[in-house]
Amino acid sequence: MNPMPSSARSGPPRRRGIARDLLWHGLNLGLPLLFVVLPILSFVLVSFWTLKDGQIVHVLTLANYRAFFTEGSYLQVYLSTLALSAQVTLINVVLATAIAVFIFRRTPRTRFLILMSFMLPLFMSYIIKIYSIRSILGQRGLLNEGLLALGLIDQPIEALLFSRTAIFIALAVLYLPYAILPIYLALDRIPANYLAASADLGATPLQALRDIVLPLGRPGIAAGAVFTFILTFGDFVTPQMVGGTQGFTFGRIVFSQFGLALNWPLGSALAVILLATTLLAVALAGLTLRREHVR
Amino acid sequence: MRVQPLLHLENISKRYGSVRVLDGIDITVADNEFLTILGPSGSGKTTILRIIGGFEGIDGGRLMFEGRDLASVPINRRPFNTVFQDYALFHHMNVAENVGYGLKVRGRPKAEIAAKVADVLETVGLGALGARYPAQLSGGQRQRVALARAIICEPRLILLDEPLSALDVELRAQMQRFLKSLQRRLGIAFVFITHDQEEAIALSDRIIVVHRGRIEQEGAPEQLYRRPRTPFTAAFLGENNLIPGTLTSAEGAVCQVETAAGRLQATVDGPVPSPGSPVLLAVRPEHITLTANPAPGALLAEVAEIRFLGANILIELRHPALPDTLLKVRRLADGGTTGLRIGQSLAIGWAAADAALLAAS
Amino acid sequence: MNWTSKAVAASLTALTLLASAAAFAGPKGEVRLLAYEGYADPAWVEEFEKETGITVKVTYVGGVDEQIAKMKASNGKDYDVVTVDTASLKAFADQKLIAPIDKEKLTSAKNLLPDFQPMSNATFGGATYGVPWAWGSLGMVYDKKTFPTAPDSWEVLWDPRFKGKVISLDDANNDINFGAIALGIKDPFNLTDAQLAQVKDKLIALKKNLLTYFAGFDEGTTIWSENDVVLMFSMGELAAINLQKKGFDVGYVIPKEGAVGWLDNLTVSAGTDNTDAAYAWMNFALQKKIGADMAKKYGYGATTDAPQGMDYASRLIWAQNPEDYTRRQAIWNEVKAAN
Numbered sequence: 001m002n003p004m005p006s007s008a009r010s011g012p013p014r015r016r017g018i019a020r021d022l023l024w025h026g027l028n029l030g031l032p033l034l035f036v037v038l039p040i041l042s043f044v045l046v047s048f049w050t051l052k053d054g055q056i057v058h059v060l061t062l063a064n065y066r067a068f069f070t071e072g073s074y075l076q077v078y079l080s081t082l083a084l085s086a087q088v089t090l091i092n093v094v095l096a097t098a099i100a101v102f103i104f105r106r107t108p109r110t111r112f113l114i115l116m117s118f119m120l121p122l123f124m125s126y127i128i129k130i131y132s133i134r135s136i137l138g139q140r141g142l143l144n145e146g147l148l149a150l151g152l153i154d155q156p157i158e159a160l161l162f163s164r165t166a167i168f169i170a171l172a173v174l175y176l177p178y179a180i181l182p183i184y185l186a187l188d189r190i191p192a193n194y195l196a197a198s199a200d201l202g203a204t205p206l207q208a209l210r211d212i213v214l215p216l217g218r219p220g221i222a223a224g225a226v227f228t229f230i231l232t233f234g235d236f237v238t239p240q241m242v243g244g245t246q247g248f249t250f251g252r253i254v255f256s257q258f259g260l261a262l263n264w265p266l267g268s269a270l271a272v273i274l275l276a277t278t279l280l281a282v283a284l285a286g287l288t289l290r291r292e293h294v295r
Numbered sequence: 296m297r298v299q300p301l302l303h304l305e306n307i308s309k310r311y312g313s314v315r316v317l318d319g320i321d322i323t324v325a326d327n328e329f330l331t332i333l334g335p336s337g338s339g340k341t342t343i344l345r346i347i348g349g350f351e352g353i354d355g356g357r358l359m360f361e362g363r364d365l366a367s368v369p370i371n372r373r374p375f376n377t378v379f380q381d382y383a384l385f386h387h388m389n390v391a392e393n394v395g396y397g398l399k400v401r402g403r404p405k406a407e408i409a410a411k412v413a414d415v416l417e418t419v420g421l422g423a424l425g426a427r428y429p430a431q432l433s434g435g436q437r438q439r440v441a442l443a444r445a446i447i448c449e450p451r452l453i454l455l456d457e458p459l460s461a462l463d464v465e466l467r468a469q470m471q472r473f474l475k476s477l478q479r480r481l482g483i484a485f486v487f488i489t490h491d492q493e494e495a496i497a498l499s500d501r502i503i504v505v506h507r508g509r510i511e512q513e514g515a516p517e518q519l520y521r522r523p524r525t526p527f528t529a530a531f532l533g534e535n536n537l538i539p540g541t542l543t544s545a546e547g548a549v550c551q552v553e554t555a556a557g558r559l560q561a562t563v564d565g566p567v568p569s570p571g572s573p574v575l576l577a578v579r580p581e582h583i584t585l586t587a588n589p590a591p592g593a594l595l596a597e598v599a600e601i602r603f604l605g606a607n608i609l610i611e612l613r614h615p616a617l618p619d620t621l622l623k624v625r626r627l628a629d630g631g632t633t634g635l636r637i638g639q640s641l642a643i644g645w646a647a648a649d650a651a652l653l654a655a656s
Numbered sequence: 657m658n659w660t661s662k663a664v665a666a667s668l669t670a671l672t673l674l675a676s677a678a679a680f681a682g683p684k685g686e687v688r689l690l691a692y693e694g695y696a697d698p699a700w701v702e703e704f705e706k707e708t709g710i711t712v713k714v715t716y717v718g719g720v721d722e723q724i725a726k727m728k729a730s731n732g733k734d735y736d737v738v739t740v741d742t743a744s745l746k747a748f749a750d751q752k753l754i755a756p757i758d759k760e761k762l763t764s765a766k767n768l769l770p771d772f773q774p775m776s777n778a779t780f781g782g783a784t785y786g787v788p789w790a791w792g793s794l795g796m797v798y799d800k801k802t803f804p805t806a807p808d809s810w811e812v813l814w815d816p817r818f819k820g821k822v823i824s825l826d827d828a829n830n831d832i833n834f835g836a837i838a839l840g841i842k843d844p845f846n847l848t849d850a851q852l853a854q855v856k857d858k859l860i861a862l863k864k865n866l867l868t869y870f871a872g873f874d875e876g877t878t879i880w881s882e883n884d885v886v887l888m889f890s891m892g893e894l895a896a897i898n899l900q901k902k903g904f905d906v907g908y909v910i911p912k913e914g915a916v917g918w919l920d921n922l923t924v925s926a927g928t929d930n931t932d933a934a935y936a937w938m939n940f941a942l943q944k945k946i947g948a949d950m951a952k953k954y955g956y957g958a959t960t961d962a963p964q965g966m967d968y969a970s971r972l973i974w975a976q977n978p979e980d981y982t983r984r985q986a987i988w989n990e991v992k993a994a995n
């Protein structure tokens with residue numbers, strides 16, 4: 001038997017409820033704050049500091065941002081990376097939409113299998129995938145050897161690897177699953193009888209695709225585009241590994257500031273610009289979804 | 296010479312794997328007809344509709360439209376439209392876009408589409424709602440949009456798959472009246488699927504009762520109601536008291552039936568079964584007469600339950616020779632419960648013309 | 657791993673811990689090394705322990721930063737012998753993490769090759785802080801079929817005849833050193849603005865001839881083996897050794913302009929309380945046979961035994977810290993961004 005009333009030990013029930021609510025709200029706000037907002041704020045702060053004789057000095061400056069626009073080749077690399085990512089995003093969204101529609105048209109049982117086979121690369125190590133792509137595209141790679149063996153070419157194609165084309169192919173291949181998945185999931189939510197209804201009203205399969213499937217898949221297509229863009233824009237490994245002398249992208253410039261150069265302020269400023277660019281991409285995607293009517 | 300039907304389902308059969316879901320279905324639909332296919336869930340009625348619409352193939356038989364085989368005609372080329380059970384309105388299109396969709400895919404000019412949409416929306420009583428989205432409409436309004444969308448291309452026939460099942464009672468009655476009047480006004484044949492026999496009786500020119508993938512009986516609502524030919528039809532359309540017995544003799548359509556409760560009379564519709572065969576006698580609850588002072592030799596039964604149902608009273612009686620059957624009697628409740636009490640013994644009877652004779656299955 | 661082998665492993669670990677604790681208790685019981693990979697081969701350790709009765713405990717580090725952090729954590733008290741590269745020696749000495757070498761105790765100094773005898777690379781402020789121990793270079797790898805005699809100048813990398821058949825290390829600091837050396841600049845570690853501009857142009861010019869850049873030994877050899885490459889500005893001797901192991905007929909050469917060399921030294925920790933054990937290990941390591949074994953196993957140049965082909969130590973320019981890392985990174989980025 002416990003002689004002490006329970007309220008004496010842990011406070012009145014009402015107060016305990018408030019404490020629990022506070023704890024929940026605290027966690028809801030605190031965790032994102034701790035793990036997302038604070039780290040971002042910290043590098044935003046660093047981006048305004050000054051680098052003097054290789055040491056960070058806590059003097060506020062805009063010099064790091066000015067450097068982006070005026071010095072060296074930062075802006076030029078930024079723009080060319082932007083163009084590259086946009087191209088990869090465009091081709092991937094088209095490919096992924098085609099693949100997602102293809103899967104969507106299968107029977108429910110085969111859908112899962114096909115989807116999984118497209119998702120399989122996600123379970124493989126990133127580096128292994130790049131190495132495989134490289135060994136396929138190399139001058140003594142699978143593709144060239146195959147073409148040579150078939151007699152289709154008599155000299156290995158040199159431009160396959162270590163070129164802008166190679167970056168394009170590698171990024172597209174690596175990030176395709178990230179575009180397929182959201183698009184397919186959006187299509188999967190289309191009520192089955194919408195297609196029956198459109199056919200019933202006289203629509204050809206192509207018209208149903210134009211009027212029903214694509215408009216309703218739009219949120220997924222936007223998400224797939226954003227994923228592809230963000231992932232390709234920030235990727236500083238793939239372009240370097242397959243792009244040869246063309247493999248220098250904006251992500252690589254950011255990365256290089258944190259190595260021996262130890263130029264954290266400039267690196268942070270460039271990272272802020274990278275972040276702002278990706279946020280802009282998200283906002284643009286959001287805009288295209290404005291006229292979305294839920295059932 | 297017989298007039299060629301608008302639509303003819305000739306001896307259609309359909310299987311899912313080894314399960315036979317339709318067997319020997321033969322249905323004709325005439326121009327301007329309101330035809331209801333009535334059956335409980337799982338009877339195959341929806342499959343029939345899906346076959347007509349082109350959403351399902353067939354394993355046997357033919358589907359003819361004005362003498363033309365529809366086998367190779369894809370869904371989008373079939374000359375009829377469907378109102379789906381949950382309407383299948385496109386939620387990303389507004390009412391006008393939904394309704395005009397059939398014309399749009401046919402490549403009609405925008406001005407023509409707009410004019411026809413306005414026209415059709417007026418017809419279904421939604422003139423002002425063209426700019427709304429389906430999510431902003433009530434159930435009845437969505438129903439009307441689905442109808443408008445189905446009729447805008449002026450099909451010769453529309454298919455309606457339990458379109459009223461999602462509506463509440465009051466709205467349903469209102470929509471029934473609307474559907475009927477719309478069908479009369481447009482002169483389009485309606486093929487209407489339902490499991491609700493009252494709805495079927497209220498709306499149809501003709502009803503086809505489907506049970507376990509076969510046609511049980513077809514005919515005008517009154518004919519089916521008054522002269523069911525099978526126990527299933529008798530029990531499924533309205534209430535019926537079924538008393539088993541043996542046919543002893545017949546004079547014209549009037550038959551004598553030997554039952555556990557004694558010799559009773561019934562009228563047969565169609566061929567008379569041979570004497571000695573097992574039969575069922577079906578009497579509607581409203582056709583049974585009750586008498587407090589029985590004449591000698593009358594059929595006596597004891598009141599087991601009295602239920603006040605508002606406009607009606609339902610009296611359930613038990614006959615000592617028919618222990619498994621509660622006889623149901625329906626009376627207008629204008630005089631309260633008419634002083635009956637449980638346990639009271641009453642004489643029951645009916646006119647021979649009100650008792651239908653069915654072959655026992 | 658099944659349960660039994662786990663148990664065995666656990667027991668062995670426990671025994672080892674007991675053994676080392678016991679050894680630590682003894683007067684001359686243990687020597688603690690802070691070293692790079694390949695500097696304390698198990699065979700040498702076994703031989704040393706048998707010879708001297710002193711146990712060896714090795715801690716490996718991956719780079720200078722990690723090494724300084726470990727030393728600073730205890731002011732050197734956790735280690736007895738530390739391998740420090742020449743460029744970092746002064747920083748270690750300035751922070752009093754290492755002690756001057758007592759040449760009386762270094763009985764095997766006589767084993768050093770003549771080039772390394774003066775220990776001039778490790779001598780400053782009148783004291784010697786390290787003994788040269790292992791070295792290497794950032795030289796040129798060439799395909800022997802294309803070049804029956806080794807190319808004698810870095811200029812061959814710029815030769816348009818080999819366009820698309822040249823690969824280069826991707827490392828801001830070392831690439832700028834390399835560019836400066838190729839231009840014939842005597843002190844590649846302290847470049848003027850004008851020299852940096854020259855180097856930048858030189859490296860951009862090289863870009864047109866390159867198939868690609870690479871990072872790390874593995875990537876260099878992989879790219880060489882999967883593509884038609886005949887020349888490489890390499891990360892070191894190991895690049896050639898790895899390719900030879902894969903069956904490629906390649907040579908390694910230090911062109912006439914020279915090449916950056918690196919030289920790691922054995923130093924005595926300022927915090928050691930077991931100086932005798934420290935010198936015992938250094939005297940053991942500086943034997944000709946140990947040097948020869950290291951060259952064979954790891955491809956490092958030994959300071960006691962000139963390995964076959966590694967006769968170019970005198971032509972190397974020993975690495976020093978550059979004038980400005982940040983600046984070099986910025987220039988290197990511009991080189992890589994150039995079209």
